[in-house]
Amino acid sequence: QQPVQSPQAVILREGEDAVINCSSSKALYSVHWYRQKHGEAPVFLMILLKGGEQKGHEKISASFNEKKQQSSLYLTASQLSYSGTYFCGTGGPYGGSQGNLIFGKGTKLSVKP
Amino acid sequence: DGGITQSPKYLFRKEGQNVTLSCEQNLNHDAMYWYRQDPGQGLRLIYYSQIVNDFQKGDIAEGYSVSREKKESFPLTVTSAQKNPTAFYLCASSIDPRTVSGNTIYFGEGSWLTVV
Numbered sequence: 179q180q181p182v183q184s185p186q187a188v189i190l191r192e193g194e195d196a197v198i199n200c201s202s203s204k205a206l207y208s209v210h211w212y213r214q215k216h217g218e219a220p221v222f223l224m225i226l227l228k229g230g231e232q233k234g235h236e237k238i239s240a241s242f243n244e245k246k247q248q249s250s251l252y253l254t255a256s257q258l259s260y261s262g263t264y265f266c267g268t269g270g271p272y273g274g275s276q277g278n279l280i281f282g283k284g285t286k287l288s289v290k291p
Numbered sequence: 292d293g294g295i296t297q298s299p300k301y302l303f304r305k306e307g308q309n310v311t312l313s314c315e316q317n318l319n320h321d322a323m324y325w326y327r328q329d330p331g332q333g334l335r336l337i338y339y340s341q342i343v344n345d346f347q348k349g350d351i352a353e354g355y356s357v358s359r360e361k362k363e364s365f366p367l368t369v370t371s372a373q374k375n376p377t378a379f380y381l382c383a384s385s386i387d388p389r390t391v392s393g394n395t396i397y398f399g400e401g402s403w404l405t406v407v
Contacts, residue, residue, distance in 0.1 A: 180333075210395055219381060219398035220334070265333065269394050278324075278388055279396055283333035 179203050181268045183282035190256045190289045198285045200266030201248035208269035209242050209249040210279060215262045223251075253287070261289045293318045295399035297382050303407050304369065304376065312367045312402045314382035323365035324383040324396065327351060334381065340365055341388060369404060377406050 181202045188196050200209060208227050212220035226242035226249060238260070242249045253260055263286045267279035295316045304310045316323065325337040336349030340359040354373025359365055365384075369376045380402045387393035 208394065217379075217401075217403075219400050222395060222397060225395055267396065278336065278339060279394060280336075281334040 181282040183285050187286040193255050196253045198251040198264050202268050206247050206268050210267040211251050212265045213262045256289045258289050297399035297402050301403045303405050307371045309370050314365045316384045320384035321387045322385045325367045326381040328379040
């Protein structure tokens with residue numbers, strides 16, 4: 179099942195904060211976050227493997243709640259360079275096709291000056 | 292530099308033609324993937340391969356074919372049976388999707404295919 183991302187789109191002013199959510203109806207073993215600029219390849223941001231784990235990348239951090247089967251991406255003090263579409267990719271049990279990531283539809287983030 | 296190389300970047304196809312998109316990686320990754328991206332649809336898996344000479348259909352394999360004769364190469368052919376092939380195609384690879392952290396996917400730069 180494809181994970182559900184929310185919101186679908188968000189517009190920020192520079193310096194504002196945003197939260198992007200990713201939830202799944204199936205048990206999650208890992209959550210991967212990517213950012214894609216228009217016409218370019220998605221770029222890997224971070225992976226979360228454990229329940230309750232938090233990670234950071236610049237001013238972007240994420241949490242993973244295994245029990246709730248969801249992850250959230252936090253963007254603080256947003257910069258113009260943060261604009262793009264953010265995807266979460268969720269991983270199931272390892273081995274076979276279930277190890278492959280399933281991607282959400284993406285959240286389009288626009289940061290304005 | 293290690294990475295994933297896709298070619299061509301832009302490709303135009305006439306109705307009824309087959310076209311092949313090239314994908315080469317020098318990361319020594321076991322698994323390779325092809326995704327299709329349409330506006331608002333996210334990333335949809337076409338085919339994937341976890342080892343040489345083996346590949347599996349993804350969610351939207353109809354009208355596409357692949358081969359994996361070498362670890363480094365995973366070309367995608369868009370056949371005339373694919374009725375709406377205009378899209379952005381992304382090749383990707385991962386170290387080993389059977390391991391805990393090995394399923395992180397790394398993408399190539401993408402290929403734009405347009406039917407004319």
